[in-house]
Amino acid sequence: MPGNIFDINYSKHFLENGLEIILFQDRTVPTVSVNIWYKVGSANEVPGKTGFSHLFEHMMFQGSKHVPKEGHFKFIEEAGGSLNGSTSFDRTNYYETVPANYLELALWLESDRMGFLLDALNQEKLDNQKEVVMNERRQRYENQPYGQAWELIFSNLFSPHHPYSWPTIGWMKDIENFNLEDVKDFFKKYYKPSNATLAVGGNFDQEEALYLIANYFGEIPGGNKLELPFSEPVSLNKTKKIVHPDNIELPRIYLAWHSDKIFGDDDASLDILADVLSSAKSSRLQKSLVFDKQIAQDVSAFQFSARLAGAFIIVATAKPGITINELKEEIFRQIDRLIKNGITLEELNRAKNSIKSHYVYSLQKINNIVDQINLYNYHLGEPNSFEYDLERYSNVTSSQVQQTATKYLSAEYVELHIVPKEGGLNV
Amino acid sequence: MFDRSTPPKPKSKIDFNLPEIEKFNAGNNTIYYSRKAKLPIVQLNIIIEVGSRLDPVDKKGLALLTSLLIDEGAGKYDSFELNDEFEKLGTVLSINANHDTFSLSMLSLSENFEKSFALLTEILNNPNLKADDFEREKKKLKSKIIQQKKEPSYIANTAFDKIVFDGTYYAYPEIGYLETLENITIEDVKEYYQKYIQNNSLYLTVVGNVSKDNIVKLVTRSFSGRQKLNNEQFIEPTLTQKTKIYIADKKDAPQTELRIGHIGNKRNEATYYSIKLMNTILGGEFSSRINLNLREKKGFTYGAGSLYGYYKYTGFFEVHTAVNAGNTGESISEIIKEINGIREKIEEDEINFAKSYHTKKFPSLFETYTQIAKNITPLIIHKLETNYYQDYIEKINSVKNEETLNAAKQNLHPNNLVIVAVGDRNKIYEQIKGLGAEIFIIDETGKVLETN
Numbered sequence: 001m002p003g004n005i006f007d008i009n010y011s012k013h014f015l016e017n018g019l020e021i022i023l024f025q026d027r028t029v030p031t032v033s034v035n036i037w038y039k040v041g042s043a044n045e046v047p048g049k050t051g052f053s054h055l056f057e058h059m060m061f062q063g064s065k066h067v068p069k070e071g072h073f074k075f076i077e078e079a080g081g082s083l084n085g086s087t088s089f090d091r092t093n094y095y096e097t098v099p100a101n102y103l104e105l106a107l108w109l110e111s112d113r114m115g116f117l118l119d120a121l122n123q124e125k126l127d128n129q130k131e132v133v134m135n136e137r138r139q140r141y142e143n144q145p146y147g148q149a150w151e152l153i154f155s156n157l158f159s160p161h162h163p164y165s166w167p168t169i170g171w172m173k174d175i176e177n178f179n180l181e182d183v184k185d186f187f188k189k190y191y192k193p194s195n196a197t198l199a200v201g202g203n204f205d206q207e208e209a210l211y212l213i214a215n216y217f218g219e220i221p222g223g224n225k226l227e228l229p230f231s232e233p234v235s236l237n238k239t240k241k242i243v244h245p246d247n248i249e250l251p252r253i254y255l256a257w258h259s260d261k262i263f264g265d266d267d268a269s270l271d272i273l274a275d276v277l278s279s280a281k282s283s284r285l286q287k288s289l290v291f292d293k294q295i296a297q298d299v300s301a302f303q304f305s306a307r308l309a310g311a312f313i314i315v316a317t318a319k320p321g322i323t324i325n326e327l328k329e330e331i332f333r334q335i336d337r338l339i340k341n342g343i344t345l346e347e348l349n350r351a352k353n354s355i356k357s358h359y360v361y362s363l364q365k366i367n368n369i370v371d372q373i374n375l376y377n378y379h380l381g382e383p384n385s386f387e388y389d390l391e392r393y394s395n396v397t398s399s400q401v402q403q404t405a406t407k408y409l410s411a412e413y414v415e416l417h418i419v420p421k422e423g424g425l426n427v
Numbered sequence: 428m429f430d431r432s433t434p435p436k437p438k439s440k441i442d443f444n445l446p447e448i449e450k451f452n453a454g455n456n457t458i459y460y461s462r463k464a465k466l467p468i469v470q471l472n473i474i475i476e477v478g479s480r481l482d483p484v485d486k487k488g489l490a491l492l493t494s495l496l497i498d499e500g501a502g503k504y505d506s507f508e509l510n511d512e513f514e515k516l517g518t519v520l521s522i523n524a525n526h527d528t529f530s531l532s533m534l535s536l537s538e539n540f541e542k543s544f545a546l547l548t549e550i551l552n553n554p555n556l557k558a559d560d561f562e563r564e565k566k567k568l569k570s571k572i573i574q575q576k577k578e579p580s581y582i583a584n585t586a587f588d589k590i591v592f593d594g595t596y597y598a599y600p601e602i603g604y605l606e607t608l609e610n611i612t613i614e615d616v617k618e619y620y621q622k623y624i625q626n627n628s629l630y631l632t633v634v635g636n637v638s639k640d641n642i643v644k645l646v647t648r649s650f651s652g653r654q655k656l657n658n659e660q661f662i663e664p665t666l667t668q669k670t671k672i673y674i675a676d677k678k679d680a681p682q683t684e685l686r687i688g689h690i691g692n693k694r695n696e697a698t699y700y701s702i703k704l705m706n707t708i709l710g711g712e713f714s715s716r717i718n719l720n721l722r723e724k725k726g727f728t729y730g731a732g733s734l735y736g737y738y739k740y741t742g743f744f745e746v747h748t749a750v751n752a753g754n755t756g757e758s759i760s761e762i763i764k765e766i767n768g769i770r771e772k773i774e775e776d777e778i779n780f781a782k783s784y785h786t787k788k789f790p791s792l793f794e795t796y797t798q799i800a801k802n803i804t805p806l807i808i809h810k811l812e813t814n815y816y817q818d819y820i821e822k823i824n825s826v827k828n829e830e831t832l833n834a835a836k837q838n839l840h841p842n843n844l845v846i847v848a849v850g851d852r853n854k855i856y857e858q859i860k861g862l863g864a865e866i867f868i869i870d871e872t873g874k875v876l877e878t879n
Contacts, residue, residue, distance in 0.1 A: 005466065029794070031794070066431045066432055070714065070723055073714045074780070075434055077713065077714050078780050078784060079787055080784055080788035081788070099787050100441045101440065103438075104435040104438070105437070108434060111431075116431075131725075131726025132722055132723075132728070135728050135751055138751065139682055139728075139729045140729070143579055143681050143682045144579075145578055203441075247678075247680075249573045249574050249577055250574050280510050280514045281511075287507065291507075291563065319566070349515070350511065350514045353514070353515055353516065358517070361519070361534055363466060364796060
């Protein structure tokens with residue numbers, strides 16, 4: 001086995017316009033992955049204009065000055081590559097993995113839309129993508145059983161002006177109202193080299209890559225450094241209960257607490273807590289709700305963490321004939337037990353092993369590694385944080401997990417019930 | 428300054444060495460093996476050539492239920508202990524039954540491979556199959572069926588299969604129905620296990636950092652004495668007489684889930700590549716005709732595509748999308764227009780695009796150990812040669828232009844389509860009526876309730 005797989009060799013560079021570049025060479029793969037993070041996400045939006053970062057991401061695939069509409073996908077697919085983009089609270093990323101000899105194509109495409117998007121923008125493209133995104137919202141959220149849970153939780157857990165209180169897809173009426181000026185303003189403000197990090201990983205020649213990057217991206221004007229969104233620490237004064245009727249058969253309960261942000265002191269400990277509660281069959285909630293009492297069809301617990309805040313969430317679906325309150329009671333019984341008695345060393349080690357091996361498995365794909373490099377760079381300022389990240393978990397002790405549970409799960413929370421509505425599928 | 432006006436050309440060709448795949452036997456078991464040492468992990472897949480297609484008609488769901496029960500305790504471990512052992516090793520195990528196969532997939536760290544393999548052996552050779560675990564898993568499946576009644580994409584898929592594969596075992600959902608699950612007892616599971624799993628020969632695929640000798644030793648120790656069973660079940664694909672539309676009513680649905688297609692011939696090497704290229708042009712990728720029309724031109728959907736797929740004994744063609752309720756009728760007619768269109772003309776550019784896509788993408792299909800192992804599955808199901816991938820690129824490139832057009836003419840049947848629409852009947856009925864085909868109202872399983 002070649003060296004330590006968690007210690008990667010990278011180099012970092014800056015262009016004069018402020019573009020940050022991270023190169024990670026791996027000559028054993030036949031591909032190269034180009035991955036750009038723009039430091040803008042839905043947290044940069046304001047009420048009334050929600051969902052714009054995501055809609056804008058769609059516009060980035062509509063062609064630019066030298067690339068025809070539909071060209072971005074077509075060129076990459078023709079080269080046998082894969083590509084996509086995604087928008088979260090904190091950032092928007094774009095990536096393409098192509099055969100190693102097509103690096104220049106990917107750089108050409110990324111630089112053209114970073115530098116020359118507006119030259120090719122028109123009303124027809126915007127109208128088309130607004131329709132597409134509204135259909136995305138229908139397909140993934142509105143016409144999906146339990147599909148609105150996420151936005152109901154976040155809009156209640158955070159106050160209306162907190163940047164995490166609206167969904168990244170945005171509210172439907174906001175999506176409908178966007179116009180060309182919005183696109184132009186957003187592009188000018190956020191899509192400049194100084195607000196982006198370009199990571200390239202895989203099989204390429206370092207000098208050649210730098211030369212190409214300098215040429216393709218160098219002439220794009222830079223700009224001032226932008227401040228990232230800010231928020232005061234958050235908490236709930238009292239528990240909120242929401243009941244949402246949906247087109248479903250089995251009721252589901254969601255419990256959500258404020259927790260620690262990504263890479264915060266308690267973030268890893270919260271991940272382990274989630275594992276102890278719900279990942280193995282003998283985990284606390286699986287065993288009691290799904291196996292012993294058989295009142296839940298499924299149950300899961302997880303730590304969601306982002307730059308400004310985090311949330312610890314437990315979800316359970318009731319078996320036919322079981323009420324949500326029965327689930328809730330048992331979930332809290334298990335939480336109370338854990339807070340009172342802590343977890344065993346065996347539970348702790350099981351969680352650590354499972355987290356570590358999944359981490360190794362994820363290193364199989366060059367695109368995952370490069371995106372992870374960008375994630376580390378964004379949050380920690382150090383791309384080579386693989387080892388650091390894993391150590392966060394190995395350092396967690398069982399008493400720390402108990403303290404974490406006490407600290408976060410004793411607080412007020414959001415309780416969401418998704419319940420069957422009348423009618424629905426009348427067949 | 429750089430010339431941005433044209434896309435840069437690729438540099439010289441890349442080096443790509445196809446992972447070496449060896450095939451050998453250990454007793455009656457067949458092993459596919461590829462050594463990879465970059466990461467300290469091992470992917471193991473096991474396929475047994477039985478599946479839901481062997482479920483008795485009144486006991487549909489039996490294979491899947493068996494797959495759920497088989498790792499609920501084995502040997503000296505009860506259900507929790509067994510799962511804990513895997514978790515402690517950080518090994519990920521998944522077990523599944525579909526129409527054609529009963530399969531196990533295990534990803535482990537190399538250092539834990541032997542221990543994981545020992546646990547897997549217990550599961551296959553010595554499962555507990557206990558009555559209380561059985562009752563719980565059966566209840567879970569029944570609840571899942573109830574839950575899925577409200578999932579538009581699930582309803583659309585299930586109804587489409589029921590109608591398209593009518594009269595064959597592929598018409599039934601692997602999960603079964605509430606009434607057929609009700610008929611299944613623990614004795615049935617035990618019988619299924621004894622008949623099809625306990626002594627049946629295995630196909631094992633091993634990719635990763637483990638030696639060949641070690642694999643042979645482990646497989647021989649664990650699985651010798653298994654027999655090759657013959658469970659062939661040939662079927663004759665029959666098309667529906669003329670295009671028919673089936674509506675499952677979902678009140679207030681803002682979108683309509685659509686499935687449009689028909690049954691096809693089973694996989695055949697002579698037509699496989701031309702059909703693949705044709706489907707890539709029609710709907711296989713983002714840049715294909717159907718998606719560019721329905722999404723990028725009309726904005727009716729978040730995405731639309733088509734698939735020409737193969738089970739062991741039959742093939743099928745399917746267009747899938749979810750469209751805005753108000754554009755349901757027009758979406759269907761646009762899709763039919765595209766199916767007709769590709770039977771009339773295919774541009775050379777389009778064929779070159781499809782060939783380029785498949786041949787240049789080829790190396791990336793072997794990126795992860797999991798992918799490499801998965802690529803072996805069709806060799807097993809469709810009885811292809813071990814060196815199948817050696818001349819894959821050549822096979823794609825040698826398809827002639829007229830063969831691609833013929834693939835459309837011979838394998839797409841625009842007058843014999845099954846069209847399933849899961850949506851709000853009040854919003855979509857009039858639009859669909861305008862298409863002129865016979866309309867049926869179906870329930871969430873695909874059963875016809877009324878003929879209109």
